[in-house]
Amino acid sequence: MSWTETLAMETLQKERENPAFDVHAMSVAHHGSEEALAFKKRVMLELERDPTFFNDDFYDLTKDELRERTIIKMHSILNWFTTESLDDFQARLAVISVADPGFWTRFGVHLGLFSNAVRSGATSGQFAYWMSKGMLSVRNFYGCFGMTELAHGSNVAGLETTATLDENTDEFVIHTPNLGATKWWIGGAAHSATHCAVFAQLIVKGKRYGTKTFIVPLRDPETYRLLPGVTIGDIGKKMGRDGIDNGYIQFSYVRIPRAYMLMRYSQVTRDGQVFEPPLQQLTYGALLQGRTLMMNDSGNIGKKALTIAVRYAAVRRQFKSDPKNQYETQLLDYPIHQRRLMPLLAQSVAFGFTSQELIRMLAATNQALDALEPGDPKLEQTLELLKSTHATSAGLKAFCTWATLSAIETCRQACGGHGYSSYVGLAPLYNDFAVHCTWEGDNTILALQSGRALISAYQESKNGKTQGEALDYLNRLDEVLNAKCASLDELHSLQGIENGLITATAYFVKLAAEEYDEYMNKGMTREQAFEQCSQIRFVAASVHTALFIFRQFRHAVEKLPESDNGVKKTLQTLCEFYGLWQIEEKAALVLRSGWLSSEQFDHVSRRVTELCAETRKFAIPLIDSFEYSDFVINSPFGRYDGNVYQEYFNMIRRNNPPLKPHPYFERLIKPLIQRPVPEVEDLDEAIGLDEEIDEIQAERREAEQQSKK
Amino acid sequence: MSWTETLAMETLQKERENPAFDVHAMSVAHHGSEEALAFKKRVMLELERDPTFFNDDFYDLTKDELRERTIIKMHSILNWFTTESLDDFQARLAVISVADPGFWTRFGVHLGLFSNAVRSGATSGQFAYWMSKGMLSVRNFYGCFGMTELAHGSNVAGLETTATLDENTDEFVIHTPNLGATKWWIGGAAHSATHCAVFAQLIVKGKRYGTKTFIVPLRDPETYRLLPGVTIGDIGKKMGRDGIDNGYIQFSYVRIPRAYMLMRYSQVTRDGQVFEPPLQQLTYGALLQGRTLMMNDSGNIGKKALTIAVRYAAVRRQFKSDPKNQYETQLLDYPIHQRRLMPLLAQSVAFGFTSQELIRMLAATNQALDALEPGDPKLEQTLELLKSTHATSAGLKAFCTWATLSAIETCRQACGGHGYSSYVGLAPLYNDFAVHCTWEGDNTILALQSGRALISAYQESKNGKTQGEALDYLNRLDEVLNAKCASLDELHSLQGIENGLITATAYFVKLAAEEYDEYMNKGMTREQAFEQCSQIRFVAASVHTALFIFRQFRHAVEKLPESDNGVKKTLQTLCEFYGLWQIEEKAALVLRSGWLSSEQFDHVSRRVTELCAETRKFAIPLIDSFEYSDFVINSPFGRYDGNVYQEYFNMIRRNNPPLKPHPYFERLIKPLIQRPVPEVEDLDEAIGLDEEIDEIQAERREAEQQSKK
CATH class of the missing domain: 1.20.140.10 (Butyryl-CoA Dehydrogenase, subunit A, domain 3)
Structure with a gap:
């Protein structure tokens, strides 16, 4: 040294x-x-000893490789997620966010965005239903959060995806009417999610009721094949956080049961009555x-x-x-x-x-x-x-x-x-x-x-x-x-x-x-x-x-x-x-x-x-x-x-x-x-073009003279 | 649409x-x-039509792939470099810098840094010599600029690489005395350069004369094998400009002729006399x-x-x-x-x-x-x-x-x-x-x-x-x-x-x-x-x-x-x-x-x-x-x-x-x-450990009682 x-x-x-x-x-x-403080030290020690969080060699990984790494880490984290108190787990995530921001995001869209949307927007029966489907155990279930569209981000009320009630079948038809309405930036959509919390314009009997949230299945959890009417693409390379697979989603007349609309605040009945929440502000807590x-x-x-x-x-x-x-x-x-x-x-x-x-x-x-x-x-x-x-x-x-x-x-x-x-x-x-x-x-x-x-x-x-x-x-x-x-x-x-x-x-x-x-x-x-x-x-x-x-x-x-x-x-x-x-x-x-x-x-x-x-x-x-x-x-x-x-x-x-x-x-x-x-060729020598031109001109002049005679 | x-x-x-x-x-x-304006438009058109500057698909390339792309572009640019006036070529580079900053840098270290260092620091005989070696035609020659060291950047006077005159052989010995003196960030060093303009402490007869510039061959231009005593490594991933191969260089007693020191301002004679420039400031023009x-x-x-x-x-x-x-x-x-x-x-x-x-x-x-x-x-x-x-x-x-x-x-x-x-x-x-x-x-x-x-x-x-x-x-x-x-x-x-x-x-x-x-x-x-x-x-x-x-x-x-x-x-x-x-x-x-x-x-x-x-x-x-x-x-x-x-x-x-x-x-x-x-196993049923413990304790108590008797 x-x-x-x-x-x-x-x-x-x-x-x-x-x-x-x-x-x-x-x-x-x-x-x-x-x-x-003691808990944070414990989490840092656990992370350091966890081979999936090894962090010495990621600099030359491609986006695709980084995403695979991120999924591998998910196995470890699910252990804590399913056994730890929510407060402890949140504190754990806060440490992980400092160690590995990309991973934090990938898990965050399921836990922080999707699950939170259900927690705050579902009735208790609906919440129990999604729990039973594996939402919080992450079994045959992975959620993503379908708010932003290509042409609308900040203006949530202006989103263009539609959810139209079909009273004949008691279903909603989820539809992307144009390119600008394509769901965009959806974290986890490209490769991970089975379900999406879709923000869409509720339409009942031809009347628009504004943006509500609908749980839309995207993939068969058995095979991860896309469900009919669902188009998903990879959104590709970003400035950072390449561990998360952001994607775009287009819906073409996708049908979901009426019960898949989250109805804690707004409700739609079997016969097409719509009830709006008395206080819109209460929905902002999320x-x-x-x-x-x-x-x-x-x-x-x-x-x-x-x-x-x-x-x-x-x-x-x-x-x-x-x-x-x-x-x-x-x-x-x-x-x-x-x-x-x-x-x-x-x-x-x-x-x-x-x-x-x-x-x-x-x-x-x-x-x-x-x-x-x-x-x-x-x-x-x-x-x-x-x-x-x-x-x-x-x-x-x-x-x-x-x-x-x-x-x-x-x-x-x-x-x-x-x-x-x-x-x-x-x-x-x-x-x-x-x-x-x-x-x-x-x-x-x-x-x-x-x-x-x-x-x-x-x-x-x-x-x-x-x-x-x-x-x-x-x-x-x-x-x-x-x-x-x-x-x-x-x-x-x-x-x-x-x-x-x-x-x-x-x-x-x-x-x-x-x-x-x-x-x-x-x-x-x-x-x-x-x-x-x-x-x-x-x-x-x-x-x-x-x-x-x-x-x-x-x-x-x-x-x-x-x-x-x-x-x-x-x-x-x-x-x-x-x-x-x-x-x-x-x-x-x-x-x-x-x-x-x-x-x-x-x-x-x-x-x-x-x-x-x-x-x-x-x-x-x-x-x-x-x-x-x-x-x-x-x-x-x-x-x-x-x-x-x-x-x-x-x-x-x-x-x-x-x-x-x-x-x-x-x-x-x-x-x-x-x-x-x-090699610089001496064209004049090789071809003798200028001399040839002179000759051609001389011949022409001669011919002209001849013809004049 | x-x-x-x-x-x-x-x-x-x-x-x-x-x-x-x-x-x-x-x-x-x-x-x-x-x-x-017309020239800029011309350059933009030429770039757009040049297949090597195709720029629609680089987002997922690794650093190594980006570097290969950059070298491929070099073929095109050399055509302009060797046929265009310097002013025009500079104007061309200014446009290229906007289109492709990474490429600009890779060529810039040879042209802007190395060649400029020679141009401003060499005597006219030395300049002619390096020209004849292919410096400006980029034939069997590619320069890099060896100023910064691991432990010294802004303080150029504090650089630690040494260039010691050996009067017996009329050579300088270029040497990296410690890790901190490793040349660092050297653009083009990792894979491109044959020669380096090395900033080193001139030492003659035991006396230090401050930082001077020496041209040090790094690689055999025929095979690109490193020359004896030259250690070069890749410096790897950066925030941006990954098209350029920055590297580190360590010299271990590398010998170069005395004439490879650039001597327009300072001179060292055959018998070890050192002449310093009358006005240090004039060297700052570069x-x-x-x-x-x-x-x-x-x-x-x-x-x-x-x-x-x-x-x-x-x-x-x-x-x-x-x-x-x-x-x-x-x-x-x-x-x-x-x-x-x-x-x-x-x-x-x-x-x-x-x-x-x-x-x-x-x-x-x-x-x-x-x-x-x-x-x-x-x-x-x-x-x-x-x-x-x-x-x-x-x-x-x-x-x-x-x-x-x-x-x-x-x-x-x-x-x-x-x-x-x-x-x-x-x-x-x-x-x-x-x-x-x-x-x-x-x-x-x-x-x-x-x-x-x-x-x-x-x-x-x-x-x-x-x-x-x-x-x-x-x-x-x-x-x-x-x-x-x-x-x-x-x-x-x-x-x-x-x-x-x-x-x-x-x-x-x-x-x-x-x-x-x-x-x-x-x-x-x-x-x-x-x-x-x-x-x-x-x-x-x-x-x-x-x-x-x-x-x-x-x-x-x-x-x-x-x-x-x-x-x-x-x-x-x-x-x-x-x-x-x-x-x-x-x-x-x-x-x-x-x-x-x-x-x-x-x-x-x-x-x-x-x-x-x-x-x-x-x-x-x-x-x-x-x-x-x-x-x-x-x-x-x-x-x-x-x-x-x-x-x-x-x-x-x-x-x-x-x-x-x-x-x-x-x-x-x-x-x-x-x-x-x-599966949550009922251990109590499977092993019955608590009952066994009771039994063991009961036996011990009994044995104790027996022994007391």
Whole structure:
């Protein structure tokens, strides 16, 4: 082992000396409890020992090979799925998502999308029926989720697939009327699914009732032959997550029993009566889970990316700031490198705590929804809760997945040229993660939904309605709009930072609402007015979401017990860091709101730079406290022991064995490089064409002369 | 053809009615001349007809297959390379880079890196020698560029490979002393190169003279067997550009003749005397070309991405803003979608004009360098020119490649879920382009170099030295620092926007220089002080670069002839748009500088939104004027005819033929889905263990009792 490697490992070890906090206690804080941390470690160990999850050799696999690998892993996972509590299994999937995003998706479409659709949309008899068919044991049954079409994604109400009741046979006829109505992107459709939860326009007696969900069998589970009228194709290569077999589906007059329509909310009777749900909103609960998962994944994947980039930055040395120094400077000691990575470290911790809170909100909302009975006096209250969870989760999903995608790319670039290597792990991570910004609600649309909710809340508030916790600043609007940062001390306190974000949020929510009113006063429809003010609505949502995250982080930190283990103190620093950095990132908005003065802005920037340097001091112990095993990180740059160069080299040699003979020298390179020099023929000599032309012309002239004579 | 497709094509055609400008004349403006435009069209036609550049079926190729494809294309390109003028060939490569980035790189390392290194570093005798060896005819010769090492990239002076003169044999011994010194990322090394331009530490008589360049033969061109002492391995899978065979190289005491060191600047004599160049700076000229290419590529690739996203946005419809409308709304009509794409459209046009200017600057600089003779009185002037071109090109390369990478991702997300499909083309484009942010100078480091030059210029200016055109604002510093936006009219004029960017730039350059002084006064070394103020240095470079781009764009527009073809007027609008959008993007800086007031900031935002809407009106004709053929765009979404859905569907079916039988049902899915239900054995009944335990215990008790008795 040469000095490069020894130094690398020693350097990382040294970073762990005298940590600012008890690393285990910090880890417990990130994970919520000792039990949650212990369970995660158990899952990581089980994954690492499971031969089907072997992850050292997939880089050159084709899409087809990757998909086979994914199916092989399914055997293992079904064991846990059928024996573990749902909460434990969800926690297991959250770890798997970090280790193997492609697999997570393939199983997720059955469990998260299909089964959830049935769970939330079926009557209890229907649910029992699909259970008996093997839905949850995954026996002769595999579900996929048929919502998106080629020409319709976000506009679910505009889907064009039809489900027409045939009263003669008591069946629905499922049909794809045109190319644009082809079901598209359907995960698991290409090769895995036996059944599909199809979103289609319900048509009864010639009347359309909007989009409902129908369970449509696709394949014979015995032979996997497609059923009559079902056309399925492979959708092919994607940016990432090639382990999942997305497909397209076209239905040509496919008949299913009437009972295969999910009827918890809407019902169709034997004689063609249609009952619509009294409250359409109650059907939206199913959307919340995906957003919560994505928020959770944002925190976790951010931590994975940072584990790679920060450990590498500690080990990598480049340039000597002083020629007398023995070694070159660690990247982590460069202020600009701290500026690139440290705020993202604070962000990933903030996302982690916010995610814990969102999971709690989701559980409370689902509990309230499940407890609801017909004529329940709590209906109003539950709808409010649902609305609020909706708006909050929409904003969080959008801005946190965007922020994390961008963080992955920053981490990748912070690894310099090596970040472009697949083996370092950040390039595939980017490609896998990118889809989070689009599926389960396009981020731009979700952000605008969140902004719309803010405008509505503002209007309600103007009309005297008191707002809940997340929007409490609207209850004291005049006060917060006129607030100014009183001193640098205020800027250094968590309360002060919160004040700043509140004033900026309130300012832009008000501005958005006023712009909306302006358009309404010009005679636009509500929809048009909302569209016209979309830019400012988007801005309002972005700063509101930052405020929400900061508050969750602050709340989580402040309720930690006082202790001398350094955890609370460190997290307070990170919380200040995240908040001030957000103020700097959104400085134009905070300046505009009047809360911050130009001179104070200079101070914010300087303080953020200081906090980068402070965080750098405990960056490695903080990364350690994220507790991802080398197996899950799967990057030579993110190794716990810091043996970056040797392991990177070994990994590349394992994947590209040096003994392989030259693959195409004889066939392709030799004919190129040893091609003959083209002989330049002297055509004039060979043919003597010009002389011949002269002769021909001379003859012609002569003939002409002759004829003239 | 169903109505979805018909409507799509009609919609795009309709966007072309009554264009705001003469599309051909606009196209000429983007390309600089009729001739340049005609040549580009010719190249696109030749590429499209060249069977080796067939580009409909590469999505599922492995890295190894892609590399073979790339070599096959080399045959065609060599024809042009050896028959065309260098300028024409460079223009051809610029088009190829848009059509096929991976191929461009593979040829680029030989032509752009290796040959350029020889051209700029060799004496004329050495150059003639390597020419005679086949360097430029690519006969029995293929070069690669051996600069980067595993442990050293940006710090070229810190490279560890050694070249030690053996005076006994008049040879250099090239050696890799440790793992970190392994040459890494070397494009073409894995399978293509016969020779390498190796950067190594020159050691003569035990003394180190820094990094010089040596031509080291790697393989026997007859057999492609590695030469003794040369170890080469494949570096494997990357984020993108898998058509190029990057490799690592280790040298173990490899001997080359002394004459294989490039000696235009430094010389080593037969008896071991070393002469160093009088002006180290003159050797930096070689770095400029890569940056210029990347700036050019930024404009072009941005236009490619926008061609896809904007044409799709015109065709794609989603939601009805009014239920009475016949069709859903075009994405391009949504203000928020305009906000996502229209500023990027203005940006790509701005980058295009700036690139034309940078190419002119490079040519002038190279001409001045080539004309330089020993003792030339123009030396000082030429060095100034070189320095300025350096600083400018560094900032442009960094900020324009970043902006373009981010633009590609925005375009990709603007295509919704379909953006995640490889066939739409934006995902591979992102993966291919991403490396531009790192190679040929890591962007962060280049940005900081640009910032460093700004601080130096500020200091020179303080000392009374007049600055050149790009930095002329330093010559009237007090005036520009105190300038304020006088009126909304000023904000609407190109001069006004330039004033705003100038004041903001001057403000942050001054702040950076002052922060630097502050650290110097604290007793830091120059290097330390520069590091400590890196954040503000970076900010100064970012706003200076935006100003530079805006000025090039403005200058190019203003020198266009007055005409009624609408070209100049439209470009003026785009120039205003780009400038105001930059002011909005950097609003915190412009506000901080005092040029803009908070109320004016609101106006800027509103005006940018208006300009988005104005630009939307001519977006499709503008895209048309970029003049990329369907073949080069290679995306069903970017098609000229708008037949998006049908062609997307066809493309996916061609690449994933529906007749393929299920690839792994019997082997993998059947055992999973038809696995037997585990029998739960009643162990109590089968073994009766608990009863046996009772019996054993009873016996023991009895025995105990017996023994007590």
